[in-house]
Amino acid sequence: MNALDRALTHPLTRNVTPERRPFDLAAYEAGGGYGGLHTAIGKLTPAECLQIVKDSNLRGRGGAGFPTGLKWSFVPMEDGGPGHKYLICNADEMEPGTFKDRLLLECDPHQLIEGMILAAYTIGADVAYVFIRAEYLLAERLLREAIRDCYGKGYLGRNILGSGYNLDMHVHSSAGRYICGEETALISSLEGKRANPRAKPPFPQVSGLWGRPTIVNNVETLCNVPHIIERGAQWFNDLGLTEDAGTKMYGVSGRVKNPGCWELPIGTPIREILEGCAGGMEDGYAFRGLLPGGGSTDFLVAEHLDLAMDYGTIGKAGSRMGTGTMIVLDDRTCPVAFVQNLVAFFARESCGFCTPCREGLPWSAQLLAELEAGRGQAGDLDTLAMHVDFIGTPGNTHCALAPGAMEPLASGLKYFREDFQRHIDGRACPYCEREAAA
């Protein structure tokens, strides 16, 4: 595949070669980089850019799939008096099983910066932040270098490309909490406060960082923007296989032959990703189920393997596409332990603001641990089911961490109920016994 073809079909990873350092500014430009910037800044109005992004049907890649153009359109554009507007790139990526943003950050930082400049231009932001996961040290360093180079080149700073548009960009390294990925908790954290989410409304688009209009977008979402601006909404729409547009960074982890992350047209069937890209299950392991989009999505099982990985289809199957990075459950891993591990993670990462999540998750994790330890009691599954409803119903908690945290348990109880029951009846984890016997 030549470079142009690759750019047309794999826009996000066209420059990605994990074996070498990412392109610096010159190399990035030599490969056509900052084309979007030159197309838009000073030539298209923010309103025109917004229209293109709206028409592209780009949806947020951070997990919720909210239409990006629509979100941007809520930012007040009339002269809102003095004060800043902000664009924040959410590079916190702490969702279990998710490593797609890391790849984009480490392999092509200029792509993100270009996307951020265009997004900021569109919404009239004059300050942009990258809120980056604490452990992403390499990505952080690369970003800082790239940002420095962009200032040098006049792509950041005052009067960008002579357009009169100003933008400053900062990198903020997180202190390492999953909840900081939730956009309003992220904003609280960035303000130096406890990383507690905020009630909506008001939405960040009108009252976000320091009370000013703010857009938070995922890394992958923003990386799409330069290509959309440069090649147009229609091109982007045509990339998708189903009703969704563009490509998607899909990932697979678990007992598969070739775990990894790939850019594919959005709507690629699960089986193609699992078997085509990831090479199917490792020898000696059989497929039991998968979480399609990170640790906070519902299990899908064998009957779902031919579904298209897009927002609508996965949603109808009772799960969420989430981040599009699947975690595979095999037949030698105990589903109870699998779920326990996740629930314990979410319990630990709860910000502690609201009662159902703060108290209910540790209780659920404790019950699952009891089950695993062979101390489960009759009634425990009812208590777990109660929690699925109590913690998991959206609106019962202050933010979306808790409902997400309950998705593996909710669907686990549905698809693997027998496994749960056997832990109680047999007063032991059947998988541990098997392991011990082997």
Add this chain to the structure above:
Amino acid sequence: MNIRIDGVEYPATKDRNLLETCLGLGLNLPYFCWHPAMGSVGACRQCAVLQYPDEEAEQAGRGKLVMACMTPVSDGARFSLETAQARRFRQGIIESLMINHPHDCPVCAEGGECHLQDMTVMVGHRDRRYRGRKRTFRNQYLGPLVHHEMNRCITCYRCTRFYRDYAGGTDLAAQGCHDHIFFGRHEDGVLESEFAGNLVEVCPTGVFTDKHLVHDYTRKWDLQSAPSVCAGCAVGCNTLPGERYGRLKRVHNRFNAEINGYFLCDRGRFGATWVNDERRLDYPGLRGEDGRYNAIDHHGALQRIVSSVERGAVAAVGSPRASVEANFLLRLLAGPARFCPGFSAVEQPLVGEALALLRASRATVPDIATMETADAILVLGEDVSNTAPRIALALRQGVRNRAYAMAAGLKLQDWQDAAIRNLAQDQRCPLFIAATAATRLDPVAARSLRLATPEIARLGLRVADALAGDNSNDYSHDNSHDNPDDHSVHREAAAIADGLRDAKRLLVVSGTGSGDIAVMQAAARVAEAFRDTGREAMLSLVVPEANSLGQALLCEGNGSPDLDALAASAEAGEIDTLLVLENDLYRRAATDQVDRLLANCQRVIALDQLDNPTTSASHLAVPAASVIESEGTLVSLEGRAQRCFPVFPPHAERHPAWVWLLATLKELGREAVSDWHHFDDVTRGCAAAIPALAGIAAAAPDHRFRNHGVRVPRQPPRYSGRTAMRANVSVHEPKQPEDEESPLAFSMEGLNRDQPAALLSYVWAPGWNSNQGLHRFQADVGGPLKGGPAGIRLLRANGGATPLPRHATAAFAVEADEVLLVPRYRIFGSEALSAISPGIRELVRPACIELCAADAERLGLADGDGVQVGDNAAALPLRIDDAMAPGCAGYTAGYRETAGLAPNTRQRLRRVAHFSPPGPTVIGSDRGGRHG
């Protein structure tokens, strides 16, 4: 507008959230994190109800759980509190909170008055399912006032929201995460905020409790209480002191929508337990030849007083902390010309001027709630955090009006607390402060200036001129042209006037605390000038004590002698008998001066609660009931007359001063009192005699009032152990004492509901045992009490009939070896009685002189030196504090050691050789005690 709840139509108002609406309707909906004064954040999820999108869904029972406290009401909205789904969820919340709760109710100081207990019972949670271990914490030492027991925490965030967001404290925070969040300080230590005590009432569990109550414990349902008024300062916060076994156990807030609302300051909350002090006088004491006091009985004492009064020329010193009635009777006894109101000679004209200005000003004299509506504030020379602390808390709310204005732009409602704080961040209404030293409000001020007192006055006058657009005053008469500093004052004044450009409601706060009449006059002029621009102006002048203004009204315009004048007539041999009412004169004037005054009188009779230097120098010391044990009317700084009722009958011969004095007058056969028998008769007599006080009789219903035919009880329905209380003395239960002076009963009998607000003796409603039950007494949740306002405003402005005075102020300059002496008040220490209350006593630091480093260097003084001010006898330790304005030496005001110092005088400081500073006060004596 109507909403439907469980199929019933109810009226609703738009600016109320659903939780407030439900509580207002008398529905039992449990909650934790919402607070009527602090709004909603949606943390606890306890207030969940089901909301139906439409009628069809309601029929089908298909709805969505919403948090009532986060839900605005809209016309036609449909909700259910009772549906199983909502009930189950609310039970689930309590069950979740209970998994870590220690269930130590039997040993918990909150027990029986605990919102968590109430809510647990309300949702009907009973059986424990959780089998895991409970989370535990290590408790902290938080100082002598507030006790900490973190295991009881339900993580509702109310404490940090109050402490940080509402009261501006910084040393208490939520720490940690997930189910292990700790509410405390970064390390053990005394809580810094002067409002920390409110945590006791804000926290819905037993985490923060009143340390005094914890150490002198009584079950809360066994407390007897009555409506009282804080005697800590002139604000007049309403309180509910609680008693058992004749001891004051605690002071709770008594809600008054116009004054203290839900909050007291720590002086008020913890500063009344001095009434239990061992130094209380129990029986009248007659000084014998040997200088020792012999107890005599009530009749003996009365005879002595009467014969002393009959025998010669009488003069009397009243007290600005004693009731209007007691002062009035004393004045009747001595005659107006021989009645000194009991202020210090410096204070008397200051308080008089404050009253005159309040009358002359056409600005509104605001109550606290009105102060909170200001959109711009100017504080001139008054350190309210230390002299009238509750006002400081109000000013912190006032500056937030900018936030509410911004919120309105986004259609947010005032109760959406988190959203509004996030939106406004640190944008505030302008607050300008000019003071002789840094103040605790500086962090929320737009500009805070440290100026010498005359400069503060000058600044005020210039702001007034700038507002009036008046440049004609060239100030040449005050020779400021020679003073380069004056240009900066001028510039600052212009900046302040400019900062008030967009303001619509200006509040000007000043008072006697600066010790300078000119400062108060300047404040009044600013308010006037602002008002003249067609906008609304408020003027609040702080006076020193709980009844300072009442005393000023009593003596208004009849030239009452001040202490100096009294001393002069004593010197001239014109006083045979001096009566001193509830007043330690050694805190009013220099020791030698008081010594001389007392020595020059043949007989000194002191009527007081505590043994103090004045009673010790008297020939007859007569015990008086305290404000907690007596009825009385106090007039607050806004001119509001408020009635206190005795919480319990006083011990021994501690009769209320008015009782002693009325009996004396009757014995003397004074015509005026011949048919006065009751307290109410005195009140009415005073109202009739003193036109300015005509309103006081209406401050509360009189003793004949009955609430639906019965009295209002002081003891809650759950009051227990009445028969056992005295069983060690006698198994025969005595008859409950009768209260002949008020409509309250010293018993459980009666009706504590629907009474006039002045008679609210405790807060309790079925199912609502904690202070959260208050909403059952409010006409509107968070708003005024059903029984109307408590107290009555006496001040009638004369509508600008008298022009405001304008005094030239001399430019400020001190000689090279001089300083300007300025008063520095302390919330803990400057008020004598609260300062000896256990707890607060540990926080009182010795009096000192404070100087900025530059001045200390100029004068060749060093931190820790002992200094003498002018010819004042006492040597005081010097503290170097750059909070002081240059050229000014602060002296700790209100202390005996500094009673002889005159504010705003130029003085030389002399270094004392071989000075040993007063021993360090013990702070944190129970450190290393219970650490949990």
